[in-house]
Amino acid sequence: MTSTPNCAAAFELASEQYASIGVNVKAALSMLSNIAVSVHCWQGDDVVGFESDARALGDGLAVTGNYPGRARNADELRSDLRLAYSLIPGKHRLNLHALYGDFETPADRDEIEVSHFQGWIDWARDQQISLDFNPSFFSHRNASDGFTLAHSDPGIRQFWIDHGIACRKIAAAMGAEQGNPCINNFWVPDGYKDTPANRRQPRERLADSLDAVFAEPLATDHTLDAVECKLFGIGSESYVVGSHEFYMGYAMSRNKVLCLDAGHFHPTEVISDKISSVLMYLPQILLHVSRGVRWDSDHVVTFTDELQAIMQEIVRGGYLQRVNIGLDFFDASINRVAAWVIGTRNVLKALLAALLEPVDLLQKAEAEGDYTTRLALMEEQKTMPLGAVWDYYCESTGVPSGSQWLTNVRHYEDSISADRSEIAPSII
Ligand SMILES: C[C@H](O)[C@H](O)[C@@H](O)C(=O)CO
Numbered sequence: 001m002t003s004t005p006n007c008a009a010a011f012e013l014a015s016e017q018y019a020s021i022g023v024n025v026k027a028a029l030s031m032l033s034n035i036a037v038s039v040h041c042w043q044g045d046d047v048v049g050f051e052s053d054a055r056a057l058g059d060g061l062a063v064t065g066n067y068p069g070r071a072r073n074a075d076e077l078r079s080d081l082r083l084a085y086s087l088i089p090g091k092h093r094l095n096l097h098a099l100y101g102d103f104e105t106p107a108d109r110d111e112i113e114v115s116h117f118q119g120w121i122d123w124a125r126d127q128q129i130s131l132d133f134n135p136s137f138f139s140h141r142n143a144s145d146g147f148t149l150a151h152s153d154p155g156i157r158q159f160w161i162d163h164g165i166a167c168r169k170i171a172a173a174m175g176a177e178q179g180n181p182c183i184n185n186f187w188v189p190d191g192y193k194d195t196p197a198n199r200r201q202p203r204e205r206l207a208d209s210l211d212a213v214f215a216e217p218l219a220t221d222h223t224l225d226a227v228e229c230k231l232f233g234i235g236s237e238s239y240v241v242g243s244h245e246f247y248m249g250y251a252m253s254r255n256k257v258l259c260l261d262a263g264h265f266h267p268t269e270v271i272s273d274k275i276s277s278v279l280m281y282l283p284q285i286l287l288h289v290s291r292g293v294r295w296d297s298d299h300v301v302t303f304t305d306e307l308q309a310i311m312q313e314i315v316r317g318g319y320l321q322r323v324n325i326g327l328d329f330f331d332a333s334i335n336r337v338a339a340w341v342i343g344t345r346n347v348l349k350a351l352l353a354a355l356l357e358p359v360d361l362l363q364k365a366e367a368e369g370d371y372t373t374r375l376a377l378m379e380e381q382k383t384m385p386l387g388a389v390w391d392y393y394c395e396s397t398g399v400p401s402g403s404q405w406l407t408n409v410r411h412y413e414d415s416i417s418a419d420r421s422e423i424a425p426s427i428i
C-alpha cells in the first residue's frame with residue numbers, strides 16, 4: 001500500500017523530528033503492527049446476543065440509546081465487524097461472549113458446545129482472526145436475583161459452574177484451532193444493592209465455584225482463564241463479591257490472568273498505576289480498555305490522558321508481551337460500527353504515541369534525579385507530530401486516514417444497516 005504525496009511528505013518531516021530526540025519511527029510502526037487488540041463483539045448489538053430467548057440486558061449491565069442498525073443475527077454482526085476491521089489499521093482479534101453462538105436449536109447456558117460456535121471459528125479462520133471468549137453470567141432467569149456463582153442455592157451455583165466449564169471447553173477448541181491461546185474472561189456480576197450483613201460467605205462460595213469451574217487443567221497454549229473484578233454495578237452498588245482484592249488474591253493463588261477494566265474502580269483510581277504493581281506478581285494480565293463516566297463504566301474509548309497513560313505504562317515498562325489488550329464499551333446512541341472504529345483507533349493511536357516517546361531519555365533523566373528534564377521532555381512530547389505518523393500508518397496499511405473512514409460507515413449505514421427493523425428483546 002502507498003500513501004498520498006502530502007501524507008508521505010508530512011511523515012518524512014515528522015520522522016526527522018522524532019529522530020532528533022532519538023526515536024526511530026519505522027521501528028515504532030513495526031512494533032505497532034504486531035499488536036493485536038481484542039475487539040469485543042458486544043458493541044455491535046447492545047450485548048443482546050443470539051439466544052432463542054434473548055432477554056433485555058440486565059444483571060448489572062445497561063446500554064442506553066436507540067440508534068438504528070443493531071445487528072440482529074450472526075451474519076449481520078460479522079458483516080458489521082468486517083467493515084469495522086477494514087477501517088482499523090493492523091490485524092486484530094475478536095472477543096466473543098457465550099450469548100453469541102449460532103443457536104438454531106435452543107441450548108441453555110449449561111448446554112452450550114463447540115458446535116454452537118463453529119460458525120465463528122470457521123469465519124475467524126477465513127478472516128485470519130484469532131478469538132477470545134467469555135462466559136455470560138447475566139441476562140438469564142438464573143441470574144435475576146443478582147447472584148450466580150456465589151448464589152446461596154447450590155442448584156443455581158451448579159448451573160453456572162456447568163456454564164463456566166462449557167465455556168472453557170469452547171475456548172480451548174478455539175485456541176487449538178487458531179494456534180494461540182483464546183483468553184476466556186470470567187466476569188461475575190454477583191453483589192448486593194444495599195449493605196450486606198455477611199460479606200464473607202458469598203466470597204467463599206465464589207472462590208469454591210471458580211475452583212470447581214477451573215478444576216480440569218487445560219492446555220495453556222489453547223486457553224487462558226482470566227478473572228475480572230469490579231467495584232460496583234447497577235444493582236450492586238454496596239457490595240460486589242468479585243472485588244479487586246478478591247480477584248487479585250484469586251489470580252495469584254491459582255495462576256490466573258487478572259483482568260483490569262478501566263471503568264471498574266473509583267473515579268479517581270486509574271488502572272495505569274496498577275499495571276506495574278500487578279505484573280510484579282502475575283505473568284500476564286488482560287485489560288478491558290473502557291471509559292468510565294460517573295456511574296457508567298462503558299463509554300466509547302476516547303483519547304484521554306488515562307488512555308495515553310495506560311499505553312505509556314505498557315511501553316515504558318516493557319510489558320507488551322505480558323499485557324493482553326481488550327476493549328469493553330457499548331453505546332447504542334451512536335452508529336455502532338463507528339463506535340468500534342473510534343474506540344479501537346484511539347487505543348492504537350495511544351499505543352503509537354507511547355511507542356514514539358524517547359523512553360530512554362526520560363528514564364535516564366529520572367534515574368539521575370533530573371526531574372526538570374523529565375517534565376520538560378514529557379511536555380514537549382505532547383505537541384510532537386503524532387498525527388502525521390498516524391495518518392501515514394493508516395494509509396500505508398490500506399486504511400483511510402483522518403476522518404475519511406466515516407464516509408465508509410455512512411455509506412454502509414445508508415445501503416445496509418439502516419434498513420434493519422428492530423426485533424425488541426423480551427423484557428425480563
Ligand atoms: C459484557 C462484558 O463482559 C462486561 O462488560 C464485563 O466485562 C464488564 O466489564 C462488566 O461491567
Ligand SMILES: [Mn+2]
Pocket residue numbers: 187228261288328
Ligand atoms: Mn469489562
